[in-house]
Amino acid sequence: MSDKFDVIFIGAGPAGYVGAIRAAQLGLKVACVDAFAGKDGKQALGGTCLNVGCIPSKALLDSSRQFHNLVHSFDVHGISADNPRIDVPTFIGRKDKIVKQFTGGVAALFKANKVTPFFGKGKLLKGNQVEITSPDGAKQVISATNVVLASGSVPIELPFAKFDGKAILDNASALDLAEVPKRLGVIGAGVIGLELGSVWRRLGSEVTILEALPDFLGAADPDIAKVAQREFKKLGLEIKLGAKLGKADVKVGPDKSSVVHLTYADKDGEQSLVVDKLLVAVGRRAYTDGLLAADTGVKLDERGRIVVDEHCHTGVDGVWAIGDAVRGPMLAHKGSEEGVAVAEWIAGKAGHVNFDTIPWVIYTEPEIAWAGKTEKELKDAGIPYKVGSFPFAAIGRAVAMNEAVGQVKMLAHAETDRILGVHMVGPGVSELIAECVVAMEFKGSSEDLARIVHAHPTLSEAVHEAALSVDKRAIHKGN
Ligand code: FAD
Numbered sequence: 001m002s003d004k005f006d007v008i009f010i011g012a013g014p015a016g017y018v019g020a021i022r023a024a025q026l027g028l029k030v031a032c033v034d035a036f037a038g039k040d041g042k043q044a045l046g047g048t049c050l051n052v053g054c055i056p057s058k059a060l061l062d063s064s065r066q067f068h069n070l071v072h073s074f075d076v077h078g079i080s081a082d083n084p085r086i087d088v089p090t091f092i093g094r095k096d097k098i099v100k101q102f103t104g105g106v107a108a109l110f111k112a113n114k115v116t117p118f119f120g121k122g123k124l125l126k127g128n129q130v131e132i133t134s135p136d137g138a139k140q141v142i143s144a145t146n147v148v149l150a151s152g153s154v155p156i157e158l159p160f161a162k163f164d165g166k167a168i169l170d171n172a173s174a175l176d177l178a179e180v181p182k183r184l185g186v187i188g189a190g191v192i193g194l195e196l197g198s199v200w201r202r203l204g205s206e207v208t209i210l211e212a213l214p215d216f217l218g219a220a221d222p223d224i225a226k227v228a229q230r231e232f233k234k235l236g237l238e239i240k241l242g243a244k245l246g247k248a249d250v251k252v253g254p255d256k257s258s259v260v261h262l263t264y265a266d267k268d269g270e271q272s273l274v275v276d277k278l279l280v281a282v283g284r285r286a287y288t289d290g291l292l293a294a295d296t297g298v299k300l301d302e303r304g305r306i307v308v309d310e311h312c313h314t315g316v317d318g319v320w321a322i323g324d325a326v327r328g329p330m331l332a333h334k335g336s337e338e339g340v341a342v343a344e345w346i347a348g349k350a351g352h353v354n355f356d357t358i359p360w361v362i363y364t365e366p367e368i369a370w371a372g373k374t375e376k377e378l379k380d381a382g383i384p385y386k387v388g389s390f391p392f393a394a395i396g397r398a399v400a401m402n403e404a405v406g407q408v409k410m411l412a413h414a415e416t417d418r419i420l421g422v423h424m425v426g427p428g429v430s431e432l433i434a435e436c437v438v439a440m441e442f443k444g445s446s447e448d449l450a451r452i453v454h455a456h457p458t459l460s461e462a463v464h465e466a467a468l469s470v471d472k473r474a475i476h477k478g479n
């Protein structure tokens with residue numbers, strides 16, 4: 001086989017592997033280089049998302065939710081079980097099986113679509129050549145008309161709390177604990193801190209989250225964040241806002257067990273906390289270590305992200321970049337859509353990604369989801385808007401499920417009624433947001449959603465009623 005390809009993707013995360021499959025569908029000769037090794041040391045395609053991100057975290061969230069409900073909320077249904085226990089090796093083993101199923105699934109998709117995988121570290125050389133260093137150190141060079149950089153991201157490390165995989169954890173090791181830590185400290189009340197903090201809290205860990213900022217979930221709508229904060233408190237997540245970590249000292253006891261002594265400052269001065277494990281989840285950075293030879297001409301911005309234009313082009317002939325390694329939200333679906341768009345642009349077609357309607361979902365309980373603008377963004381931009389909202393407490397299905405918490409809030413243009421943003425917290429909102437994204441993509445109005453028949457009794461009625469409420473005509477609440 002010739003080593004000249006139409007496109008080489010470096011990175012087989014959701015940005016790179018999806019782009020590679022789309023490029024192959026379009027008749028291009030495609031290679032995909034990825035260095036990720038699974039627990040067995042073999043290549044594990046799918047990147048952060050499939051190996052140590054979206055999929056394993058959702059597997060553990062689901063198992064831990066079932067356990068938590070069995071212990072705390074099944075009794076209202078008249079269901080009881082004696083002495084419920086969690087077997088952590090089975091809990092982690094189930095997650096590992098799901099990861100293997102999906103990483104193997106990407107390998108099968110590559111085979112079916114004739115994408116050639118290479119296992120090793122890829123480095124872009126001048127002239128669209130890629131040097132691959134395999135895990136045994138062997139090197140080879142392949143070349144292509146186009147190279148797409150999809151090298152993803154890695155967790156940010158704090159200089160005074162370096163990851164050791166034992167006491168101070170990143171996302172990967174927090175998804176792989178051998179037992180439930182008695183006390184878990186989390187630095188950062190962002191998406192990972194809340195999701196993985198919830199997992200271990202539901203299994204009985206005492207979880208304390210230290211967040212540097214004074215506001216909880218600043219990126220979310222404040223009404224939504226308020227409900228979520230209240231519910232997380234009920235779960236027993238101790239969230240300390242305005243808490244700035246100063247020190248994290250690991251102390252190893254004579255029995256080789258370790259604890260982490262934390263020193264942090266909040267509004268009341270210096271505080272200390274001792275935990276058995278510490279998860280540091282203070283954000284992620286674009287990963288470009290060893291990716292670019294010095295003379296490629298590809299530029300990085302002040303945050304280390306690969307600089308691209310609105311078409312994900314780096315400005316170097318035939319070199320593109322997508323996913324977490326470039327600007328924009330670090331979300332799997334954002335990267336995948338960029339991968340598809342770049343494949344289509346390379347094939348001479350009309351690719352497209354609408355950054356205005358990318359949904360955000362936090363898979364806690366209650367779930368949090370939003371798309372489009374917040375009220376603050378609309379106010380800052382001077383855009384007139386109206387608000388409709390509807391609580392899940394008045395939704396029959398949510399009450400029947402014993403999950404009647406939260407609300408849907410819809411923002412529509414005050415004059416045109418076009419939906420500008422939708423913000424939700426409550427049961428199943430990770431799925432409900434899709435309807436709103438479709439409506440926004442079609443430039444729909446709140447009246448459009450209000451006039452659409454929604455099945456009864458479903459959670460989607462909360463979206464319907466919120467749309468009616470924009471025009472002060474919700475049926476099942478006062479307006
Ligand atoms: P990545 O998935 O990071 O993949 C990049 C790949 O490139 C990796 O396999 C890496 O090994 C490889 N690579 C890097 N450099 C090289 C090189 N030089 N040569 C060869 N290979 C290289 N997002 C969501 O949308 N929903 C979620 O629910 C969600 N949950 C998450 C939970 C956790 C715990 C974490 C950490 C992240 C989560 N994310 C979630 C974010 C999501 O995982 C990322 O946005 C997504 O994986 C980015 O995709 P990517 O393809 O750009 O990069």
Ligand code: NAD
Binds near residue numbers: 187192244283330
């Ligand atoms: P994040 O940006 O979501 O949250 C990091 C939090 O840490 C912020 O609230 C920040 O203020 C805080 N922080 C930063 N430095 C701190 C310090 N020194 N002390 C205390 N707090 C500090 O980052 P993350 O949770 O690490 O997740 C990274 C990214 O991964 C997310 O932004 C998201 O793009 C992606 N992700 C998405 C999902 C999802 O879609 N459900 C799940 C997990 C991760």
